[in-house]
Amino acid sequence: MYKTFNDGMIEIITGPMFSGKSEELLKRVRILEYAKLKPLVIKPTFDSRFSNDNIVSRAGIKHATYNVENVSEIYELLKKDKYKAILIDEAHFFDETLVSLADDLANKGYLVIISGLDLNYLRKPFNHMAKLMAMAERVTKLQAICVVCQHAASTSFRKVKSNKLNLLGDANEYEARCRKCHIIGEKEKELSNK
Numbered sequence: 001m002y003k004t005f006n007d008g009m010i011e012i013i014t015g016p017m018f019s020g021k022s023e024e025l026l027k028r029v030r031i032l033e034y035a036k037l038k039p040l041v042i043k044p045t046f047d048s049r050f051s052n053d054n055i056v057s058r059a060g061i062k063h064a065t066y067n068v069e070n071v072s073e074i075y076e077l078l079k080k081d082k083y084k085a086i087l088i089d090e091a092h093f094f095d096e097t098l099v100s101l102a103d104d105l106a107n108k109g110y111l112v113i114i115s116g117l118d119l120n121y122l123r124k125p126f127n128h129m130a131k132l133m134a135m136a137e138r139v140t141k142l143q144a145i146c147v148v149c150q151h152a153a154s155t156s157f158r159k160v161k162s163n164k165l166n167l168l169g170d171a172n173e174y175e176a177r178c179r180k181c182h183i184i185g186e187k188e189k190e191l192s193n194k
């Protein structure tokens with residue numbers, strides 16, 4: 001997977017919902033553990049600090065994670081063990097501070113692997129994800145399949161009416177769509193508002 005990461009590096013795994021980002025991240029976790037390179041796995045939370053939880057992919061694969069509210073907590077967690085790699089899931093829920101943290105940790109020699117949406121439900125980039133993709137040594141951009149036309153899908157279409165930027169949801173709230181079907185869907189939503 002990696003020739004070497006003695007010098008530290010950033011890898012981004014991105015793409016729309018239902019494109020298998022969490023599976024891809026969990027695959028990295030398995031490969032690192034096999035090589036006895038201890039990974040620290042992080043997920044955002046909004047209510048509890050440092051609680052143990054799991055990252056679960058839609059395929060049912062699991063791994064224990066630390067839920068953190070602010071990225072600065074990652075520095076505290078790193079003191080707990082001899083971690084070589086930091087893997088962060090659902091990174092679009094964090095803020096701009098993730099950019100400098102990822103850069104700093106890679107500079108310190110860590111392998112930093114970050115998974116998250118590149119675009120919000122309006123097909124606009126999450127700023128920190130865009131910056132991270134530019135800074136990363138490696139970007140893996142995944143695609144799903146458009147539920148409308150079955151072509152490759154790069155966007156997450158919100159089926160429900162809500163203007164909240166971070167609306168947690170799954171298959172009831174979102175679906176993978178291609179550019180064309182996303183635009184058609186947004187127009188349909190707009191018309192049904194009138």
Ligand SMILES: [Zn+2]
Pocket residue numbers: 146147148149150151177178179180181182
């Ligand atoms: Zn389509």
